[in-house]
Amino acid sequence: MDIIIPVSIVAVIGLIAGIVLTVAAKLMHVSVNEKVEQIRDELPGANCGACGFAGCDDYASALVTKEGISTSACPVGGAYLAIAIARILGVESEAAEPKIATVLCRGSSDAIRRVMKHDKEWSCRAATQLYGGQMECRYGCLGLGDCVQACPHDAIKIVNRLAVVEKEACVGCGLCEKACPKNVIEMREESRRIYIACKSLDTGLFTMKACEEGCIGCKRCVDVCKFDAIKVENNLAKIDYDKCKMCGMCVKECITGAIIDLRKKQKKK
Amino acid sequence: MEQIIIIMMSVILVDNFVLSQFLGICPFMGVSKKLDSARGMGMAVTFVMTLATAVTWPIQNFILETYGIGYLQTLVFILVIASLVQLVEVALKKYIPTLYKSLGIYLPLITTNCAVLAVTIMNIDEGYTYAQALFNALGAGLGFLLAMVLFAGLRQRLEESQMVPAPFKGIPITLITASILSLSFMGFGGIVDGIFA
Numbered sequence: 001m002d003i004i005i006p007v008s009i010v011a012v013i014g015l016i017a018g019i020v021l022t023v024a025a026k027l028m029h030v031s032v033n034e035k036v037e038q039i040r041d042e043l044p045g046a047n048c049g050a051c052g053f054a055g056c057d058d059y060a061s062a063l064v065t066k067e068g069i070s071t072s073a074c075p076v077g078g079a080y081l082a083i084a085i086a087r088i089l090g091v092e093s094e095a096a097e098p099k100i101a102t103v104l105c106r107g108s109s110d111a112i113r114r115v116m117k118h119d120k121e122w123s124c125r126a127a128t129q130l131y132g133g134q135m136e137c138r139y140g141c142l143g144l145g146d147c148v149q150a151c152p153h154d155a156i157k158i159v160n161r162l163a164v165v166e167k168e169a170c171v172g173c174g175l176c177e178k179a180c181p182k183n184v185i186e187m188r189e190e191s192r193r194i195y196i197a198c199k200s201l202d203t204g205l206f207t208m209k210a211c212e213e214g215c216i217g218c219k220r221c222v223d224v225c226k227f228d229a230i231k232v233e234n235n236l237a238k239i240d241y242d243k244c245k246m247c248g249m250c251v252k253e254c255i256t257g258a259i260i261d262l263r264k265k266q267k268k269k
Numbered sequence: 270m271e272q273i274i275i276i277m278m279s280v281i282l283v284d285n286f287v288l289s290q291f292l293g294i295c296p297f298m299g300v301s302k303k304l305d306s307a308r309g310m311g312m313a314v315t316f317v318m319t320l321a322t323a324v325t326w327p328i329q330n331f332i333l334e335t336y337g338i339g340y341l342q343t344l345v346f347i348l349v350i351a352s353l354v355q356l357v358e359v360a361l362k363k364y365i366p367t368l369y370k371s372l373g374i375y376l377p378l379i380t381t382n383c384a385v386l387a388v389t390i391m392n393i394d395e396g397y398t399y400a401q402a403l404f405n406a407l408g409a410g411l412g413f414l415l416a417m418v419l420f421a422g423l424r425q426r427l428e429e430s431q432m433v434p435a436p437f438k439g440i441p442i443t444l445i446t447a448s449i450l451s452l453s454f455m456g457f458g459g460i461v462d463g464i465f466a
Contacts, residue, residue: 006338013328013345017352024356028363129436 035064035088042084044076046152050174051075063089075099075172075187099172099187101147101156101165106197106213106258107140108160113210123149128181136210139199141184150179192241193262194251201234208256215258221250273404276397279461280408286384287416288454293384297417298443300375302428307421308414313375315410318388320357321350322406325389326399346389347381354380384413420450 039060046056051073053059063069063085071089072082078098113136124146127133133142143161155169156176163176163185177185184199196215200207204216217235229243230250237259239250251261286292293314300310325346333339358376361369369376379385388409392402423446427433433442 005336006341009332009336009338010341010345010348013332014348017348021352021355021359024359028359030362030366129439131435 102188105141108162111212147176198258277408281412282457288451307417311414311417318410
């Protein structure tokens, strides 16, 4: 019988706390803006944080309460969502181009040299902290799959120690971009079909030794470009997409194959 | 009065909750990246500690002790603190939205913080009176705030420093810094007794 008093006391305290909380929630209910609720319903509810806010709720309230928040910040919802949000807010929508994750490295195990061997399959993050990883190239993909784990949509795979994105499955949430300690993954607008698939800032000689497919900063693409759209900075070519007309001349000229033209690949298939 | 000052001083400096008793290490590491959020967290903890003591002390002394069920202390305190913080959150949202926003996510986070539970239990174990318990809780919170702000300042400078060797960057240097800061607080040992001796 001794058990009854303690049990009932704790139960009563719990009950009182419950009642007080319920009453308080009713009495002090703060009515949320209707628009916030509407936008919240439109948002995907993944709470991935790719928009730069703490979650879908936060983004929805920021859209209504603050001015100048982009309606197209949600990459998961894409252009359709941007239009829906704009309709609720009563403003003109900005055209949002869907982005997909792109791996800016071609250093698969065929192309790149490894300087370290290890028995365990680490994470990229751990490997990076140990003298920048096991690859000769300090800038390239380590192929240990932090991005694979980060991706909620199974859109990334490791093939030959190199991360490969499956375009069809990628929703453009950008989680892999954040997970990559080497910043090799970048969110790229889909229309930008030509890009430099290398991040190495090492000198050409070093890059050439380390990897067969890296950008060596030889400036052949700079010379061949008629639109002045390519520059070489810190031994790495960079395309200015405002000027680039996607002619593909640089892709042909590149001797290491560091410039990729997605249209060409499709033709080969 | 003198006793209250001794309690406050010793709980802020000598027995600092974070740096000497190693309670509440999780927010100490997690929320100390920026000075602003560290201050917000510290203030929220101070507030909740004082409030929790104000409620748990009477519960212990008038309900649990009366029925001889002091062993249910932990359970009841967690229950009471959790619902109290919820209540405060709802009330703040309604009446002081600015404070609610500045405390933000930290308020619900401290519901399950060990430092808050520890201060309420220690008040009972030390046999403090109601006033002493309240000031002890306030001091514990201020000590937490002090540790957070000190550490956030150190971390911000470390982030900008170029002198940190590559293997120590990030978490390792943070932990080393925390241990040195903790060591330096040992210097306060014995000071409080000396002041009023």
